[in-house]
Amino acid sequence: MTVATASAATDQEGTGIETRELCLWYGDFQALRSVTLSIRRGLITSLIGPSGCGKTTLLRCFNRVNERYGYVRTTGEIRIHGKNIYDPDVSLVELRKSIGMVFQRPNPLPLSIYENVVFGLRIHRPRSELGKTKLDEAVERALGEVGLWHALKDRLKSPATELQLEQQQKLCIARLIPTEPEVILMDEPCSALDVEGTRAIEELMWSLRGRYTIVIVTHNMAQARRASDESIFMLLGEIVEHRRTEDLFLNPRDQRTAEYVEGRYG
Numbered sequence: 001m002t003v004a005t006a007s008a009a010t011d012q013e014g015t016g017i018e019t020r021e022l023c024l025w026y027g028d029f030q031a032l033r034s035v036t037l038s039i040r041r042g043l044i045t046s047l048i049g050p051s052g053c054g055k056t057t058l059l060r061c062f063n064r065v066n067e068r069y070g071y072v073r074t075t076g077e078i079r080i081h082g083k084n085i086y087d088p089d090v091s092l093v094e095l096r097k098s099i100g101m102v103f104q105r106p107n108p109l110p111l112s113i114y115e116n117v118v119f120g121l122r123i124h125r126p127r128s129e130l131g132k133t134k135l136d137e138a139v140e141r142a143l144g145e146v147g148l149w150h151a152l153k154d155r156l157k158s159p160a161t162e163l164q165l166e167q168q169q170k171l172c173i174a175r176l177i178p179t180e181p182e183v184i185l186m187d188e189p190c191s192a193l194d195v196e197g198t199r200a201i202e203e204l205m206w207s208l209r210g211r212y213t214i215v216i217v218t219h220n221m222a223q224a225r226r227a228s229d230e231s232i233f234m235l236l237g238e239i240v241e242h243r244r245t246e247d248l249f250l251n252p253r254d255q256r257t258a259e260y261v262e263g264r265y266g
Helices: 003-009 055-061 092-098 113-124 132-145 165-174 195-208 221-227 245-250 255-261
Strands: 015-026 029-040 044-048 072-080 099-102 183-187 213-217 230-235 238-244
Touching (some): 029 238, 044 055, 055 183, 055 213, 092 113, 113 165, 165 195, 230 245, 230 255, 238 245, 238 255
Parallel strands (some): 183 213
Antiparallel strands (some): 015 029, 230 238
């Protein structure tokens, strides 16, 4: 059974990602401590906190990427749209297809723009389903969703690595769309971009909001305030506070949250 199948079969009343008593160790070091949270479907949620607090570790739990390291041990539950992703019938291939990830630096494949966009389809769909018309439609749709179609429609055979950084990052997001993910994870997606590039990616996130559940790790407090519906403040591997972004920044309930968002540490 896949996460996508579970999503169609259950009604989670708006819950996109849910963790229960989630713990993770890198060898003897415990990086996550009894993390229990509920991330709402279709919203943008920011993970904030000082370096080393566990933000990226938590993000990478949602598609089980941490398990690529042999010294990682995890306990607890993670449910994506109602399905526990640690159940034995969950396919990692299908899981990572339905939960896309965007990294700190753009990582376009050393292929053409066109082949970058259809890369996931070629891996996950039978060749018999991938006629030229279908691939062309997928490229136009994906590039259109990220605002690149008109700029790149006459350059589809050009190397993706020749694009500007902002365009490369948008292309990396476009590369996820043809496989129809339910969740998009973003690990500091603007850290390599200038102000204009950052604004473009944030605007793109808002345009994708509602169709996808988006979780973003950011060290930029201004970005968290601008570009997320809800924010989760983490400290030393624990969840300190999870609220609407406006409320968390303007009226934090925990003194540690107040000190962090006011820039007193971290």
